[in-house]
Amino acid sequence: EIVLTQSPGTLSLSPGERATLSCRASQSVPSSYLAWYQQKPGQAPRLLIYGPSSRATGIPDRFSGSGSGTDFTLTISRLEPEDFAVYYCQQYGSSPWTFGQGTKVEVK
């Protein structure tokens, strides 16, 4: 099973700042099959990025994904108030698919 480790656990930033979230896999993710999701309190997760750099429909271009092999990054170029949330990475290249433990982006 591929274990995904996200860092940092919590990111304290101000609106307008750049956020860089890391997702590291215990072994190479086949075909870089990695996705990112955003979850706000009381809501279901929402897909942001897949494959690992394609934006989902309707996702603003301030969100971008990159990486390959074992190291992946989600970047939010300029934080908007609605971007403060928890972010999860997920690999779907090797069964069982697995999630990282999440990174919380909070207002500084």
Place this chain on the structure above:
Amino acid sequence: EVQLVQSGAEVKKPGESLKISCKGSGYRFTSSWIGWVRQMPGKGLEWMGIIYPGDSDTRYSPSFQGQVTISADKSISTAYLQWSSLKASDTAMYYCARVTSLRSGNERGWFDPWGQGTLVTVSS
């Protein structure tokens, strides 16, 4: 619009059985895998397993194999997650989500969209 609608919140006692549902609409239900994800209170997301409604082929995470049963009724475009004997530790929010991929019917895909979640509370 592709949509997944889950059944309502449940309150059960330890040892009871339960089956929750997830109804798909807006797409060919038999041509996409559907998965289940657990989120325990205040915790992260856990991948439980997926099912292909077209032929009921199923994959389970080792952590959930034997603990739950995933099934589907393609005649009513509905997937299910069931327990035969609930434990207090099953208390969680459960989400269903459609597996989407570049190739129709491929199990290696991302989750989109998600259902609204079903809260299961198990308490004596």
